[in-house]
Amino acid sequence: xxxxxxxxxxxxxxxxxxxxxxxxxxxxxxxxxxxxxxxxxxxxxxxxxxxxxxxxxxxxxxxxxxxxxxxxxxxxxxxxxxxxxxxxxxxxxxxxxxxxxxxxxxxxxxxxxx
Amino acid sequence: xxxxxxxxxxxxxxxxxxxxxxxxxxxxxxxxxxxxxxxxxxxxxxxxxxxxxxxxxxxxxxxxxxxxxxxxxxxxxxxxxxxxxxxxxxxxxxxxxxxxxxxxxxxxxxxxxx
Numbered sequence: 001x002x003x004x005x006x007x008x009x010x011x012x013x014x015x016x017x018x019x020x021x022x023x024x025x026x027x028x029x030x031x032x033x034x035x036x037x038x039x040x041x042x043x044x045x046x047x048x049x050x051x052x053x054x055x056x057x058x059x060x061x062x063x064x065x066x067x068x069x070x071x072x073x074x075x076x077x078x079x080x081x082x083x084x085x086x087x088x089x090x091x092x093x094x095x096x097x098x099x100x101x102x103x104x105x106x107x108x109x110x111x112x113x114x
Numbered sequence: 115x116x117x118x119x120x121x122x123x124x125x126x127x128x129x130x131x132x133x134x135x136x137x138x139x140x141x142x143x144x145x146x147x148x149x150x151x152x153x154x155x156x157x158x159x160x161x162x163x164x165x166x167x168x169x170x171x172x173x174x175x176x177x178x179x180x181x182x183x184x185x186x187x188x189x190x191x192x193x194x195x196x197x198x199x200x201x202x203x204x205x206x207x208x209x210x211x212x213x214x215x216x217x218x219x220x221x222x223x224x225x226x227x228x
Binding site for chain 2 (some may be wrong): 041
């Protein structure tokens with residue numbers, strides 16, 4: 001069975017500093033990896049995905065994520081955090097094409113301090 | 115920006131009653147989904163729907179649950195004979211045919227069973 005782990009419930013970072021939100025996964029086949037963000041009173045918004053190709057994936061709002069097969073990780077990064085990036089971030093995985101179900105991590109709350 | 119809308123935002127129902135959660139997916143999307151998140155737990159996949167039929171469902175989606183697309187715009191989740199453990203935030207999502215990996219989520223309906 002596929003699974004996703006987000007080891008940090010909360011990440012605090014100062015505005016302007018780089019941020020990393022961690023995610024590790026476990027799947028039986030090749031992983032299809034996603035990051036979603038949830039702002040207060042809003043639905044989950046798609047940020048970026050890794051299907052195949054370059055290990056560094058660029059997404060919305062200046063976010064990027066690095067796929068590391070040997071470490072089974074897909075950490076979300078941004079070079080310079082903004083206060084407006086404060087939100088709940090979810091990592092998700094799908095283990096094969098054609099399958100629609102996403103398995104989500106427990107979420108990490110990012111708090112960017114001014 | 116187009117978005118998935120869900121109604122109501124909060125529903126309280128008595129145990130044993132039937133509830134219908136409503137969703138209006140983005141108009142040109144063809145894949146529809148329901149997920150749920152029990153308080154303090156992970157977002158869990160319930161069901162996906164395409165071409166007027168269920169394409170995938172999880173173990174959670176038993177005979178108590180059903181989905182329907184009654185017209186060209188709505189997508190509903192019916193829960194028959196609700197139980198206390200059905201209390202959760204229910205998210206509807208949709209995705210288009212070409213970039214079907216990128217699901218757009220609604221803001222959720224909080225269901226409270228008392």
